[in-house]
Amino acid sequence: MVTCDQDFALWTKQQADLLRQGQWNEIDASNIAEELEDMGSSRERELESRLGVLLAHLLKWRYQPERRGKSWRATIKEQRQRIVRLLAKNPSLKAQLAEATTNGYSDGLLIAVRETPLDEQDFPPECPFTLEQTLDPDYWPE
Numbered sequence: 001m002v003t004c005d006q007d008f009a010l011w012t013k014q015q016a017d018l019l020r021q022g023q024w025n026e027i028d029a030s031n032i033a034e035e036l037e038d039m040g041s042s043r044e045r046e047l048e049s050r051l052g053v054l055l056a057h058l059l060k061w062r063y064q065p066e067r068r069g070k071s072w073r074a075t076i077k078e079q080r081q082r083i084v085r086l087l088a089k090n091p092s093l094k095a096q097l098a099e100a101t102t103n104g105y106s107d108g109l110l111i112a113v114r115e116t117p118l119d120e121q122d123f124p125p126e127c128p129f130t131l132e133q134t135l136d137p138d139y140w141p142e
Contacts, residue, residue, distance in 0.1 A: 044093065129141065
């Protein structure tokens with residue numbers, strides 16, 4: 001039997017087989033629990049990441065109207081769709097939207113600074129969009 005540190009891919013297959021066979025005394029319960037928690041955390045990280053990309057593009061849309069194009073529009077639409085799907089598949093994440101938006105804005109602000117000629121102080125220090133605006137498919141900041 002291989003450990004999760006030796007060969008993670010093989011370990012997951014072995015553990016899945018043991019679970020399917022009902023061999024409860026043979027499973028690596030502690031590491032399985034850790035991996036399950038990490039899977040849940042990865043959904044939270046995905047939500048923050050998607051919000052960061054979305055908020056960066058909403059900032060760029062608002063603060064660089066002369067550069068608006070179909071690429072930015074498509075990215076905004078895509079991230080909104082993906083966030084809505086992520087929340088539909090993981091409804092418990094809705095309780096973490098406020099914190100995820102705050103963290104996402106922090107990341108999005110840095111993305112906007114990196115991808116524009118604007119400086120950090122040119123943007124608001126806190127998210128200028130409500131959560132409803134951020135996710136509203138018909139909202140386009142002016």
